[in-house]
Amino acid sequence: MIIDNNPMRIENLPDELFLYIFSFIEPKDLLEGWYNLNYHINMILRSVDIRISIKNNDKFNDSLPYFKHFCSQITHLKDERFFPNTQIDLRSLINIRFLYLTHCSKEQYQHINPDNQSYLTHFFSSSLPWSFYQRILFEQARFPYLISVGCPRGASIYLLNATHSINRTIRHLHLHSASDEIIYKFVQYLPSIISLTIDYLYTNSSSSPLLSTHSRIRRLNIVNALLSQFHLEQLLLSVGFPDLTYLCITFDTCDFQQLAYTLTIFSCLKHFNLTVNTYPSDFNLIVTRLMSPWFLSLNYEHIIDRYNQKQTVLINIIRT
CATH class of the missing domain: 3.30.110 (Translation Initiation Factor IF3)
Known part of the structure; x- marks a missing residue:
């Protein structure tokens, strides 16, 4: 009879496999089911990228313990609360890559800057003033890795009456509502956009005709129904899409x-x-x-x- 002195145990699995498995497990289950099993597992857990989605205040209250425990490991946060009872301290999200905030308080957006979230690549909020987007898109203190940004309802109208520097790092733009004139301006100032999402497209009958500019946009998604094909045709006349x-x-x-x-x-x-x-x-x-x-x-x-x-x-x- 042969006795195996080195039986296969779960903690002998490669660390890379653990990281892959843990990427599919909810943070709550990681904390309650895996944390403090042993020193080796704890070390692996410290390297896991954490993704958190919050749909309401009850969900946030349930997630608060593991939110605090894994705050420095959170790379993806989607907070869809319109009226949050408790604000998230964004300064603790030092490794955040994807940040989606339906509601963003004045204190929160003051804490959104390259010093606090230096790895940020995707950002969207529906409640920020245009001055914030001016700062992160066109001023010198930009996020070095930011490639995707979403502008809220009405904010981008201020783009029409100002002159900005060119930003060549943004690849995806998400606009809540926009006219062909606003999109034309964005394409001028963000010439490297290859993906454009628009929730609501409208036409401004009082605006003068625009000269067509050929964009580099490859993906165009208009989310909500257009009342008329005329809106789309006007957009095509104003912004060329040869690479679509x-x-x-x-x-x-x-x-x-x-x-x-x-x-x-x-x-x-x-x-x-x-x-x-x-x-x-x-x-x-x-x-x-x-x-x-x-x-x-x-x-x-x-x-x-x-x-x-x-x-x-x-x-x-x-x-x-």
Whole structure:
């Protein structure tokens, strides 16, 4: 009978494997289930990147113990509370990379600076003044690794009436609401943007026509429904998209023949996602599919939202 004097035990697994496994475990379970098992596990836990998502005040209260314990290891924080009972001390997040704050207090945004969060790469908040974005985007005290930023409702309107230096580090821009004029300005001052997300696109009928500028944007996502295709066409006239490979849009109604012509502009397009909320009762899928190669996957889909169930027309096609 052979006796194995070195039986395989869990703590003998490679540290890299532990780090991989721990990356899928909630911080609460890491603290309550793994912490203080032994010295070796504790050392590994100190190297784990922690991701925390907070949806309400109860969730924050539940997460407070492990938030405090792992504060210096938090690399991803998404706080979606509109009315937080307790503010997070951002100065403790020294290794944060991704920071999403639905509500950001004046004290908090005063603590958001390169000295406190020197590794920050992605930042979004819906409650900050434009002066904050001016500081992190166009003034000298910038975050050295910041590549993605989101501007709240109305803040970016101030961009129209000022002159700024060029920022070539930002790659992704998320705007809550914007007109083609605002987007045109952002492309001028942030010329390295390759991904643009817009929650609400609107047109300013009083603004003068803009000269087209060719952007480097490859991904364009307009989240909420456009009342008219005219809004999209105006955007295309103001900001050129010769490198666009991904387009995601929603229309209330759609002129598919006009859209088929518009899509011929995008010679590099590879992924097209379209949702149309309403359509005529005599809408003919087969005829419409023949209008453009991009319409071949056109079909109906049932959407269940908070209020009712509805049927939409949907395209989601990837060209290889």
